[in-house]
Amino acid sequence: MIPMSIASGGEQTMGEYIAHHLKHLASDKQTSLVDFSIVHWDTLFFSLACAALVLLVLRMAASRATAGVPGKLQCAVEMLIDMVNDQARALVKGDLGYIAPLALTVFCWVAVMNAIDLLPVDWFPWIAHNVFGLDYLRPLPTADLNATLGMAVGVLLLVFWYSIKIKGFGGWIHELLCAPFGMVTISGNPGTWIGAVLLAIANFGMNIVEYISKTLSHGMRLYGNMYAGELIFFLIAGLGGSMTVLGVLGHIITGSVWAIFHILIVLLQAFIFMMLTLVYIGQAHDHH
Amino acid sequence: MNLNATLIVQSIVFLILGWVTMKFIWPPLIQAIEERQKKIADGIAAADRAKKELAEADSRVADEIKKARVEASSITERAQKQYNEILDKAKGDASTEAAKIKAAAEAEIANLSFKAREILRQQVAGLAVAGAEKILQREIDANRHRDLLEALAKEI
Numbered sequence: 464m465i466p467m468s469i470a471s472g473g474e475q476t477m478g479e480y481i482a483h484h485l486k487h488l489a490s491d492k493q494t495s496l497v498d499f500s501i502v503h504w505d506t507l508f509f510s511l512a513c514a515a516l517v518l519l520v521l522r523m524a525a526s527r528a529t530a531g532v533p534g535k536l537q538c539a540v541e542m543l544i545d546m547v548n549d550q551a552r553a554l555v556k557g558d559l560g561y562i563a564p565l566a567l568t569v570f571c572w573v574a575v576m577n578a579i580d581l582l583p584v585d586w587f588p589w590i591a592h593n594v595f596g597l598d599y600l601r602p603l604p605t606a607d608l609n610a611t612l613g614m615a616v617g618v619l620l621l622v623f624w625y626s627i628k629i630k631g632f633g634g635w636i637h638e639l640l641c642a643p644f645g646m647v648t649i650s651g652n653p654g655t656w657i658g659a660v661l662l663a664i665a666n667f668g669m670n671i672v673e674y675i676s677k678t679l680s681h682g683m684r685l686y687g688n689m690y691a692g693e694l695i696f697f698l699i700a701g702l703g704g705s706m707t708v709l710g711v712l713g714h715i716i717t718g719s720v721w722a723i724f725h726i727l728i729v730l731l732q733a734f735i736f737m738m739l740t741l742v743y744i745g746q747a748h749d750h751h
Numbered sequence: 752m753n754l755n756a757t758l759i760v761q762s763i764v765f766l767i768l769g770w771v772t773m774k775f776i777w778p779p780l781i782q783a784i785e786e787r788q789k790k791i792a793d794g795i796a797a798a799d800r801a802k803k804e805l806a807e808a809d810s811r812v813a814d815e816i817k818k819a820r821v822e823a824s825s826i827t828e829r830a831q832k833q834y835n836e837i838l839d840k841a842k843g844d845a846s847t848e849a850a851k852i853k854a855a856a857e858a859e860i861a862n863l864s865f866k867a868r869e870i871l872r873q874q875v876a877g878l879a880v881a882g883a884e885k886i887l888q889r890e891i892d893a894n895r896h897r898d899l900l901e902a903l904a905k906e907i
Contacts, residue, residue, distance in 0.1 A: 493753040501755040510761060514768055521776040528779040530786030541784050548781070564777035565769030572768060609754060613761025620762070 477701045484584060484697050486599040487607065488591070503607055510604035513575040517568060543567060550738065554745040557629065562744055565621075566737050569614070574733035576605045577689060581722055581729065584696045605689040605732075608682065615682030618740050619674065625747040638750075639670045681739050688732045692725050876904035 475483070488505040524540040533541060544567060551563040579587075580603050587602035604610040626635045640646070640663040647658040699721060703714025880900055 487753075489753075489755070493755060497754040499754075499756045499759065501753070502760065503755065503757040506757050507760055511764065514764060518768070518771060518776070521772065525776045525779040528783035530783045530790060533783070533787070537780070537783070540780060544777070544780055544784065561769060561773050564772035567777065568768045568772040569765070607757065609757035610761045612754070613758040614765045616758065617762040617765035620766070 477698075477704075480701055480704065481694070481697045483599070484588065485601065485694075487601050488597055488599050503601075503609060505600050505602060506604045506607040506610050509579060509602050510572075510576055510610055513579070513604065514572055517571040517575055521568070521571065543571070547737070551741055554738075554741040555748055556745065557625070557748045562621075562741065566741055569740055570733050570737040573605060573614075573685065573736050574730055576603070576610070577729035577733055579603050580606070580689060580692055580696065581725060584693070584700050603689060603693055605685055606693045608686045611686040611689075611736075612679075612682035614736070615678045618681060618743055619678045622674075622743050622747040625744055629748055630750065640666050642666060643669060677743055681736070681743070684739075685732050685736050688728055692721075692728055695721055696725075872904055876900060879903055 487503040489501055489503050491501045493501050520536070521540060524536045527534065528537055547567045547570060548559075548563055551559050551566055555562055582602070588600045591597040591600035601607065626638075630638060644662055644666050646666075647655050647662055649655050649659055696718075699714055699718045702710045702717065704710070
């Protein structure tokens with residue numbers, strides 16, 4: 464059915480085509496949901512390549528930065544910096560020395576990684592298969608939960624770091640136990656002791672749930688959007704792969720429309736990811 | 752959806768990226784932006800200052816022109832007055848001088864006419880004597896008849 468199939472060589476159903484495209488180039492076959500002995504080489508390669516590209520371009524703009532008449536690249540980067548700086552200042556009440564640059568790079572990095580989705584879905588797998596002899600390849604790092612959740616965990620670590628830095632370790636623990644429900648005033652009455660312990664457990668549980676849900680939603684929002692977008696590109700590619708007039712026409716039309724719409728999603732999701740990063744780190748600066 | 756070591760590596764890369772940006776990318780750009788902001792602010796301030804100075808200069812120039820015009824008109828007025836004064840004085844001088852010359856001329860005429868009359872009188876006296884001599888056919892003693900002659904000459 465799909466002559467564009469690249470890896471198996473033979474006839475392939477739409478289901479097989481998509482399943483093939485969704486397989487990562489992993490170091491080993493993964494059987495359980497969580498297995499930290501395995502890595503996805505494709506995700507690592509493409510995310511690092513994107514990171515290198517982003518840093519290179521930004522560094523180019525930075526090294527040529529002048530207070531005089533700026534070049535076009537410098538102008539573009541300055542607009543980004545201005546945007547990020549404004550958001551960071553509005554959301555984080557504290558030292559922005561690390562946070563604002565991180566937000567800038569995260570926005571650019573995620574946007575570039577997302578933009579890989581706009582390239583035809585068969586290009587990288589075809590090159591991988593025919594040039595490097597690799598059976599599987601998923602070039603879109605942000606459609607891999609490891610990548611997006613990895614970044615979300617990075618943000619979580621920063622939230623811990625800033626919570627401790629701002630409030631002190633004791634202050635942070637105190638806040639974990641006393642917010643959001645408050646604390647019973649302890650007196651000579653043993654009833655208040657029990658109440659305090661119960662309330663501390665409730666508060667602590669609430670905070671743990673909050674941290675987990677924040678991090679999961681942070682990582683999974685980006686992952687879900689990009690995964691869904693990628694899947695639709697596979698379906699559209701499968702349409703063209705049917706090699707009927709209607710299929711090819713449908714591929715051209717729907718592919719163009721979806722790609723144009725996807726430009727919005729690519730940038731929007733990158734922006735949302737950056738904003739949430741700033742929001743979460745900003746919350747770590749707030750006292751309850 | 753498999754979770755594996757990619758997650759850990761990605762977290763590390765994420766944190767490193769932020770650090771690299773903080774170290775090598777953010778400072779020169781933010782510095783350039785801030786410097787340019789300062790430059791633009793300075794430029795705008797300078798433009799405002801220049802505009803104010805220009806307005807001040809304009810009003811000063813207008814004042815100067817007004818002053819100059821007033822002065823010029825006063826100078827013209829003064830000049831006109833002086834001109835009239837000089838003209839009047841010249842007229843007066845001229846008429847005085849004319850009167851003086853006229854008086855001198857009249858005095859001279861009077862003087863000359865008096866002299867002429869004197870000479871004439873003497874000549875008439877001479878003539879009268881000569882005429883009388885002729886009439887009497889003899890010489891008149893001039894000394895004897897001097898009184899007579901002189902009285903005659905006075906009558907003429």
